[in-house]
Amino acid sequence: xxxxxxxxxxxxxxxxxxxxxIPAGQNKYYLRNTQVCAxxxxxxxxxxxxxxxxxxxxxxxxxxxxILVTDEFDPMMIKNNxxxxxxxxxxxxxxxxxxxxxxxxxGITNSSIHSCDIGDDCAIHNVHYLSHYIIGDRCMxxxxxxxxxxxxxxxxxxxxxxxxxxxxxxxLELMNETGCRKVLPFDGxxxxxxxxxxxxxxxxxxxxxxxxxxxSSFDNRRGFYGTIGYGNxxxxxxxxxxxxxxxxxxxxxxxxxxNITINSSEVDPTxxxxxxxxxxxxxxxxxxxxxxxxxxRFVLGSHSNLKYGARLMNSFMGDNSTISCCEVLHNLIFPAxxxxxxxxxxxxxxxxxxxxxxxxxxxxxxxxxxxxxxxxEAGRGFxxxxxxxxxxxxxxxxxxxxxxxxxxxxxxxxxxxxxxxNDEVHGxxxxxxxxxxxxxxxxxxRNNWKYATRDTRVFKxxxxxxxxxxxxxxxxxxxxxxxxxxxTAKAWLRKEGQSVDGMPDAVLVDMGRKLxxxxxxxxxxxxxxxxxxxxxxxxxxxxxxYKAYHAYGDMMTYYAVKNIVSYLEEHDDETFQSIxxxxxxxxxxxxxxxxxxxxxxxxxxxxxxxxxxGTLNTWKEIHHRYNEIWKKYPVDKxxxxxMSLKHVLGVETLTxxxxxxxLNKGIDLQTYIFDQxxxxxxxxxxxxxxxxTFLSEDEMLAAWGKxxxxxxxxxxxxxxxxxxxxxxxxxxxxxxx
Numbered sequence: 001x002x003x004x005x006x007x008x009x010x011x012x013x014x015x016x017x018x019x020x021x022i023p024a025g026q027n028k029y030y031l032r033n034t035q036v037c038a039x040x041x042x043x044x045x046x047x048x049x050x051x052x053x054x055x056x057x058x059x060x061x062x063x064x065x066x067i068l069v070t071d072e073f074d075p076m077m078i079k080n081n082x083x084x085x086x087x088x089x090x091x092x093x094x095x096x097x098x099x100x101x102x103x104x105x106x107g108i109t110n111s112s113i114h115s116c117d118i119g120d121d122c123a124i125h126n127v128h129y130l131s132h133y134i135i136g137d138r139c140m141x142x143x144x145x146x147x148x149x150x151x152x153x154x155x156x157x158x159x160x161x162x163x164x165x166x167x168x169x170x171x172l173e174l175m176n177e178t179g180c181r182k183v184l185p186f187d188g189x190x191x192x193x194x195x196x197x198x199x200x201x202x203x204x205x206x207x208x209x210x211x212x213x214x215x216s217s218f219d220n221r222r223g224f225y226g227t228i229g230y231g232n233x234x235x236x237x238x239x240x241x242x243x244x245x246x247x248x249x250x251x252x253x254x255x256x257x258x259n260i261t262i263n264s265s266e267v268d269p270t271x272x273x274x275x276x277x278x279x280x281x282x283x284x285x286x287x288x289x290x291x292x293x294x295x296x297r298f299v300l301g302s303h304s305n306l307k308y309g310a311r312l313m314n315s316f317m318g319d320n321s322t323i324s325c326c327e328v329l330h331n332l333i334f335p336a337x338x339x340x341x342x343x344x345x346x347x348x349x350x351x352x353x354x355x356x357x358x359x360x361x362x363x364x365x366x367x368x369x370x371x372x373x374x375x376x377e378a379g380r381g382f383x384x385x386x387x388x389x390x391x392x393x394x395x396x397x398x399x400x401x402x403x404x405x406x407x408x409x410x411x412x413x414x415x416x417x418x419x420x421x422n423d424e425v426h427g428x429x430x431x432x433x434x435x436x437x438x439x440x441x442x443x444x445x446r447n448n449w450k451y452a453t454r455d456t457r458v459f460k461x462x463x464x465x466x467x468x469x470x471x472x473x474x475x476x477x478x479x480x481x482x483x484x485x486x487x488t489a490k491a492w493l494r495k496e497g498q499s500v501d502g503m504p505d506a507v508l509v510d511m512g513r514k515l516x517x518x519x520x521x522x523x524x525x526x527x528x529x530x531x532x533x534x535x536x537x538x539x540x541x542x543x544x545x546y547k548a549y550h551a552y553g554d555m556m557t558y559y560a561v562k563n564i565v566s567y568l569e570e571h572d573d574e575t576f577q578s579i580x581x582x583x584x585x586x587x588x589x590x591x592x593x594x595x596x597x598x599x600x601x602x603x604x605x606x607x608x609x610x611x612x613x614g615t616l617n618t619w620k621e622i623h624h625r626y627n628e629i630w631k632k633y634p635v636d637k638x639x640x641x642x643m644s645l646k647h648v649l650g651v652e653t654l655t656x657x658x659x660x661x662x663l664n665k666g667i668d669l670q671t672y673i674f675d676q677x678x679x680x681x682x683x684x685x686x687x688x689x690x691x692x693t694f695l696s697e698d699e700m701l702a703a704w705g706k707x708x709x710x711x712x713x714x715x716x717x718x719x720x721x722x723x724x725x726x727x728x729x730x731x732x733x734x735x736x737x
Contacts (some may be wrong), residue, residue, distance in 0.1 A: 009062075013062060013084045013085050013114065013115075014028075014085065016028065016085075016115065016132060016151050016223070017151045017222060017223040018151070018222070020163075021151070021162055021163065021221070021222045021223065022223075028223065029086065030223070031221060031223040031224050031225075032117070032134070032223070032224075032225050035117075035134050035224065035225055035227060036088070036117045036134055039070045039090055039091070039120070041070060041071050042070075043068035043069065043070060043088050044068065044069060044070070044071065045065065045067075045068060045069075046064055046067055046068075046069060050069075050073065050075045051064050053075040053076065054075050054078055057075065057076065057078060057079040057080065058079060058080040058081075059078055059079065059080065059081045059082075059083065060081075060082050060083070061082075061083040061084075061087075062083070062084050062085070066083075066085060066086045066087065067083055067087050067088075067089070068086075068087070068088040068089070069088075069089045069092070070089070070090055070091050070120075072091040072092065072093060073089070073091070073092050074092050074093055074094055074107070075092075076094070077092050077093070077094060077105065077106060077107025077108070077109075078092065078107055078108050078109070079107070079108075079109045079110070080109055080110045081108050081109065081110070081111050081112065081113060082111075082112045082113070083113050083114075084112070084113070084114040084115065085114050085115030086115050087113055087114075087115065087116055087117075087118070088116075088117045088118065089108070089118045090118055090119045090120035090121070090122065090137065091120035091121055092106060092107050092108075092121075093106055093121065094106070095121065096123070097121065097123045097138060097140050099140055099233045099250070102140065102142070102233065102235065104123035104125060104140055104142060105123060106121050106122065106123050107123065107124075108122075108124045108125070109124075109125045109126070110125060110126045110127075111124055111125065111126065111127040111128070111130060112127070112128055112129050112130065113127075113130050114129070114130065114131040114132065114148075115131065115132050116130055116131070116132065116133050116134070116135065116225075117133075117134045117135065117225075118135045119135055119136045119137035119138070119139065119230065120137040120138070121137055121138050122135060122137070122138065122139045122140075122141070123139070123140045123141070123142070124139075124141045124142075125141070125142050125143070126142060126143045126144070127141050127142075127143075127144045127147060128144065128145050128146065129145070129146045129147065129148060130144070130147050130148070131147070131148035131149065132148060132149040132150075132225050132226060133147060133148075133149055133225055133226045133227070133228060134225045134226070134227045134228070135228045135232075136227075136228055136229045136230035136231070136232065136247065137230045137231070138230055138231050139228055139230065139231065139232045139233070139234075140232070140233045140234070140235065141234050141235075142234070142235040142236070143235055143236045143237070144234060144235075144236075144237050144238075144240065145237070145238045145239060146238070146239045146240065146241065147226075147234075147237075147240040147241075148226075148240075148241050148242075149224075149225055149226030149241070149242055149243075150241075150242055151222045151223050151224075152164060152222055153224060153226060153242035153259070154170070154218075154242070154259060155187070155226075155242060155243065155244040155259065155260065155261045156170075156185060156187065156244075156259050156260045156261045156280060156281050156282045157184075157185065157186045157187055157214075157217075157218050157261070157282075158170050158171060158172075158183075158184030158185045158186060158214060159184075159186075159214065159215050159217075159218050159220060160215070160220065161220050161221070161222050162220055162221060162222050163222070169184070170184075170185065170259070170280050170297060171183065171184060171185075171297075172184070172185050172194075172297050172298070172299065172314055172315070172316060173297070173314040173330055174194060174198045174314065174315065174316055174330065174331065174332040174350075175198050175330065175331065175332050175348060175349065175350050175375055176330060176348055176373060176374075176375050177329075177330050177347070177348050177372040177373070178372060178373045180201060180373070181198040181199075181201055182198075183197040183198050183210075183316075184197075184210075184211060184214045184215075185280075185281070185282050185297075185298075185299050186214050186217060186218070186282065186619070187218075187244075187261045187263070187282050188461070188619060188623075189282060189299050189316075189619075190301065190318075190319075190461050190462040190595055190623070191301065191316060191318040191319070191332070191333075191334050191335060191353075191462055191594075191595030191596055192462060192463075192594040192595030192596070192597055192626055193595070193619065193622070194299070194316040194332055194595065195332060195334075195350070195593075195594055195595050196210075196594060196595075196607075196608075197210050198332055198350075199350075200608065203608065203612075205612045206608055206611060206612055209611050209612055209614075210611070213611075213617065213618060213619060213622075214619070216618075217618060217619055226242060226243055226244060227244050227245065228245045229245060229246045229247035229248070229249070229264070230247050230248070231247055231248040231266065232245055232247070232248065232249045232250075232251075232264075233249075233250045233251070233252075234249075234251045234252075235251070235252050235253075236252055236253045237251060237252075237253065237254045237255075237257070238254070238255050238256060239255070239256045239257070239258065240254070240257045240258075241256075241257070241258045241259070242258060242259045242260075243257050243258070243259070243260050243261075243262065244260075244261045244262065245262045245264065246262060246263050246264035246265055246270070246285075247264055247265050247266055247269075248264055248265060248266045248269040249262055249264035249269060249270050249271070249272070250269065250270075250271045250272070251271075251272045252272070252273055252274065253273060253274035253275060253276075254272050254273070254274070254275075254276045254277075254278070255275050255276060255277050256277045256278070256279065257272070257276075257277075257278050257279075258278070258279045258280070259279060259280045259281075260278050260279070260280070260281045260282065260283060261281075261282050261283065262283045263282075263283060263284050263285045263302070264285060264286075265285060265458070265459075267458050268285040268286040268302070268303075268457075268458040268459065269286065270283060270284075270285065270286060270287045270288070270289075271287075271288050271289070271290070272289045272290075273288075273289065273290035273291055274290065274291055274292070275291065275292040275293075276289055276290070276291075276292070276293045276294075277293070277294045277295070277296075278293075278294075278295050278296075278298075279295070279296045279297075280296060280297045280298070281295055281296070281297065281298040281299060281300065282298075282299045282300065283300045284299075284300055284301045284302035284303070284304065284319065285302045285303070285457070285458065285459055286302055286303040286456075286457065286458065287300055287302070287303065287304050287305065287306075288304075288305045288306075288307070289305070289306045289307070290305075290306075290307050290308070291307055291308050291309065292308070292309045293306040293307065293308075293309065293310050293311075293312070294309075294310075294311050294312070294313075295310075295311075295312040295313070296312075296313045296314075297313060297314045297315075298312050298313065298314070298315050298316070298317065299315075299316045299317070300312075300317050301316075301317060301318045301319035301320070301321065301335060301462065302319045302320075302457050302459060302461070302462075303319055303320050303455075303456060303457050304317055304318070304319060304320065304321045304322065304323075305321070305322040305323070305324075306322075306323055306324075307322070307323075307324040307325070308324040308325045308342075309324075309325050309342070310323045310324055310325060310326055310327075310328070311326070311327045311328065311329075312328045312329075313328070313329050313330075314329060314330045314331075315328050315329065315330065315331040315332070315333065316331070316332045316333060317331075317333045317337070318333050318334045318335035318336070318337065318353060318462065318595065318596060319335040319336075319455075319457060319462050319464070319596075320335050320336045320451070320454065320455055320457070321333060321335060321336060321337040321338070322337070322338050322339070322340065323337070323339045323340075324339070324340045324341070324342075325340065325341055325342035326339055326340075326341060326342060326343070326344045326345055326346070326357075327344075327345040327346075327347075328345065328346045328347075329345070329346075329347050329348070330347060330348045330349075331346055331347070331348070331349050331350070331351065332349075332350045332351075333346075333350075333351050333353075333355075334350075334351065334352045334353030334354075334355075334380075334593070334595055334596045335353045335354075335462060335464050335595070335596045336353050336354045336355070336451045336454075336455075336464070336466070336596075337351060337353060337354075337355045337356075338355070338356040338357070339356070339357040340359075341357070341358065341359035341360070341361075342359075343359055343360050344357050344358070344359060344360060344361045344362065344363075345361075345362055345363070345364075346361075346363045346364060347363065347364035348364045348372075348374065348375050348376065348392065349363060349364050349375065349376040349377070349378065350375070350376070350377050350378070351376075351378045351382055352377075352378060352379050352380045352382070352398075352593045352596075353380050353381075353464070353593075353596050354380045354381045354399075354447065354451055354466070354468075355378065355380070355381065355382040355383065356382075356383050357384055358383075358384060358385050358386045358387075358388070359386055359387070360386050360387035360388070361384045361385070361386070361387070361388045361389075361390075362388070362389045362390070363376060363384060363388075363390050364376045364390065364391070364392055374391075374392025374393040375392060375393055376390065376392060376393065376394045376395075376396075377394070377395045377396070378394075378395075378396045378400065379396055379397050379398035379399070379400065379416070379472070379473075379476075379593070380398045380399060380468075380472070380473065380593065381398055381399030381400070381417075381447070381468060382396055382399075382400055383399075383400070383401045383402070384401075384402040385401065385402055385403050385404045386404045387404050387405070387406075388402045388403075388404060388405060388406075388407070389405075389406040389407060390402065390407050390411070391407070391408070391409070391410065392410070393410050394410055394411045394412070394413075395411075395412045395413070396411070396413045397413050397414055397415055397416040397418065397473075397476045397480075398416040398417070398468075398472060398473040398476055399416055399417045399418075399436055399444075399468060399473065400413050400415075400416070400417075400418055400420065401418070401419045401420070401435065401436070401440075402419075402420045402421070403419060403420065403421035403422070405421065405422040405424075406422075407420075407422065407429075408536070409534050409535045409536040410534070410535040411429075411533060411534050411535075412532065412533055412534075413431065413533060414476065414479060414480060414483060414533075415431060415433035415434070415476075415480045415483075415548070416433075416434075416473045416476040416477055416480060417433070417434050417435060417436040417437055417444075417468075417473070417477075417551075417555075418431055418432060418433045418434065418435055419431070419432040419435035419436075419439075419440075420432075423541070426539075427538050427539075428538055428539045428540070428541050429530075429533070429534050429536070429538060429539070429540045429541070430540075430541050430543055431530055431533065431540060431541070431542055431543065432542075432543040432544060432548070433480055433484065433542065433543075433544075433545070433548035433551075433552070434477075434480075434547070434548040434551035434552055434555070437551045437554070437555055438544070438547055438548070438551050440680070441673060441676035441677050441680055442676070442677045442680035442681050442712075443680075444468060445673055445677050445712075445716060446677075446712055447468065448466065448467060448468050449712070449715065451466040452466045461623065462595055462596055462597070463596065463597040463626060463627070463630040463633075464596035464597065465593075465596065465597065465598045465633075469555055469558060469559040469562070470559075470598055470637065471588070471591040471598055471600075471636075471637055471640045471641075472591040472593055472598055474555065474556050474559050474640070474641075474644055475589055475590070475591055475640075477552040477555055477556055478552075478556070478589075478644065478647060480548075480552055481549055481552050481553070482509055483530075484512065484516060484528075484542070484545050484548060484549045485508070485509040485510075485511075485512030485513045485516065485549075486505060486508045486509050486512055487512070487528050487529060487530065487531065487542060487545070488512040488515050488516055488523070488526070488528050488545055488549075489508040489509070489511040489512035489515065490508060490529075491526050491527055491528045491529065492511070492512075492515055492523075492526060495526060495527075516545070516546055516549045516550075520546045523545070523546050526545075527541065528541070528542040528545045529541060529542065530542050553648050554665075554669055554672075556644045556645070556647070556648045557645065557648055557662060557665050557666065557669060558665075558666060558669040558670070558673075559641055559644065560641040560642065560644050560645035560648070560662070561645075561662055561663060561665065561666030561669075561727070562641075562666065562723075563637060563638050563641040564576075564579065564638065564641060564642060564645075565663075565666070565723075565726055565727055565730050567579075567634070567638045568730050568734065569726060569729075569730065575734050576654070576656075576659050576734055576735070579638075579642055580642075580653060580654060583638075583639045583642050583643065586643075587640060587643035587644065587647065588600045588601075588602070588636070588639070588640055588643075591640075592604045594626070597626060597629070597630060597633075598633065598637075599629050599633065599636075600636060603629050607622075607625055607629075610625070645662060649662070656735060656736065659735060660731070660735060663727050663730070663731055663735075666723075666727055667723070667724050667727055670719070670720050670723045670724065671720060671724075673716070673720075674716050674717060674719075674720045677712075677713060677716050678707075678713055678716075681707060681710060681713060682707060684704075685700075685704070685707050
């Protein structure tokens with residue numbers, strides 16, 4: 001048990017930094033002085049008249065010689081304070097500061113100041129213990145119980161200081177409750193860093209290098225002060241300890257902030273609200289954290305929100321995400337995640353962004369399994385519906401939706417854009433591949449638009465692919481068609497009473513392809529069964545395999561045409577023929593989602609190799625490599641799109657006729673997207689149950705607006721018109737009449 005000990009007055013106010021950590025020829029302020037910019041006219045000692053005035057105003061100091069001020073110093077604005085140690089105070093005038101409805105006079109009153117540097121025009125009132133902080137200009141500190149910094153402060157970074165043992169290092173135990181995928185948090189960490197580190201745990205050299213790079217990224221010397229940038233407002237808070245705060249941050253009513261970095265700027269300010277507890281974390285720019293949130297051992301990406309009692313622990317939360325009212329433990333969450341409901345939780349998962357957890361969703365409970373070392377991996381666009389329960393271990397392809405229900409067994413879903421549901425009457429698991437393209441286009445198209453337009457980050461460090469139709473999901477679609485080929489062939493043979501034992505997959509795939517490209521009536525009553533999709537004895541039934549097969553083909557064609565047309569518009573010197581000559585060889589089949597940025601597995605392997613051999617020695621260099629890969633991604637994506645088009649058409653070389661057909665198909669598919677968006681929304685207007693809550697048509701239109709005036713539908717109509725014109729212009733320019 002820790003004990004309260006008695007210190008001498010000298011130890012009480014002069015023991016911030018142990019002398020053994022002070023280099024020869026330096027004093028205990030040597031690091032502090034590197035953190036402070038001296039005012040233009042420099043500091044000076046107090047005059048005797050100023051000291052007399054300060055004393056009359058009920059101020060005390062251990063030594064007035066240790067209080068330095070500037071030439072603009074009004075002692076009448078300093079009242080009822082206690083000064084300890086070496087304190088430097090910037091400009092103090094009779095002016096005041098205002099932020100929203102809070103108005104405070106400049107100066108310092110009713111506070112205890114211990115070894116601090118205070119900037120110009122600050123208002124510090126009722127701060128009961130302010131120790132070892134450097135405070136920027138125009139800051140408002142009001143009603144704070146304790147604000148202090150220790151000599152070993154790490155500000156949320158996973159490093160150790162001189163003389164510290166390894167066991168004090170702070171780790172984030174991501175994706176797995178056992179801590180086997182732990183990573184070190186650091187200021188500037190993005191989702192790509194966290195996933196690179198957590199995923200490749202079998203690469204011991206990579207793990208060691210990332211740890212060493214993180215440790216060397218920060219100064220391990222003891223004695224740095226806490227810093228508060230300019231223009232900050234901090235009011236009505238209890239404990240702020242070992243915290244580094246950027247500029248223009250607003251903190252009100254926080255209960256405890258300890259060992260964290262809060263990134264904030266004048267153009268991208270962060271706000272923290274009432275009853276918040278934040279311990280051992282990094283907060284990105286432009287975040288909002290309000291109303292009884294608790295976060296411990298965490299990294300919060302830029303422009304993300306924690307609200308309404310959310311509990312976030314041992315987790316990384318990517319940019320542009322929001323979590324409210326729920327429990328999130330041991331997760332790695334990529335950008336653009338939404339989880340708003342009190343009765344949901346997410347445990348031991350990697351969720352790859354553009355995701356949404358509905359009310360009652362319980363993802364990854366380990367209470368129905370034997371151990372806690374299980375995980376869930378969900379591709380982009382993961383959307384479990386109301387009251388969905390999913391247990392460890394599961395893996396879901398991109399844009400998987402789960403209908404309401406309890407899923408009792410582990411699952412692997414290889415079908416992108418699929419809907420998974422329980423058929424409780426027949427005791428079956430139903431999977432509808434390509435559901436979103438076939439029946440939920442309004443949501444798909446709106447999400448594609450929403451994520452891009454809502455990305456208001458000022459500092460875009462994490463590169464993000466927002467388009468649903470991208471190399472990762474399209475490669476999944478190609479593999480999904482192969483499974484549909486094989487499983488359709490098996491279903492046909494079962495129906496015909498023939499055995500499939502010993503039949504090569506290649507033969508089955510070829511047979512299934514012919515069936516799925518033939519007469520759909522022949523497959524009307526065919527029961528196609530999924531294999532190795534659920535760890536259970538019940539059937540896994542694949543719904544509408546014929547529609548899904550062709551929907552995947554349409555997606556790939558649309559993806560290809562859209563990307564090829566965009567590229568040709570931007571490169572006047574390129575033609576269909578030059579693209580055909582430029583891209584040859586095999587299609588890149590493995591695409592890696594690194595925190596929201598897509599890259600080929602070859603790029604990932606090279607990245608890892610360059611980190612291990614010392615080619616990349618800092619996180620700045622690693623981030624630069626991400627950016628270099630991102631710069632070439634449009635061409636990598638174009639190549640994949642072109643090769644995917646060849647795959648769909650089943651040709652080695654595209655003729656002029658093939659290109660014409662592809663362009664026509666692209667226009668048809670853009671038209672289909674608009675028609676489906678319109679039809680999906682129109683159903684709401686025609687649904688008598690939805691209309692039943694309104695007394696009249698006028699009331700309904702007042703609530704919803706007119707269908708043809710819906711802003712998103714108008715946007716989609718415009719996109720269709722523009723896309724058609726763009727395709728026709730490319731055709732006119734590059735194809736013979």
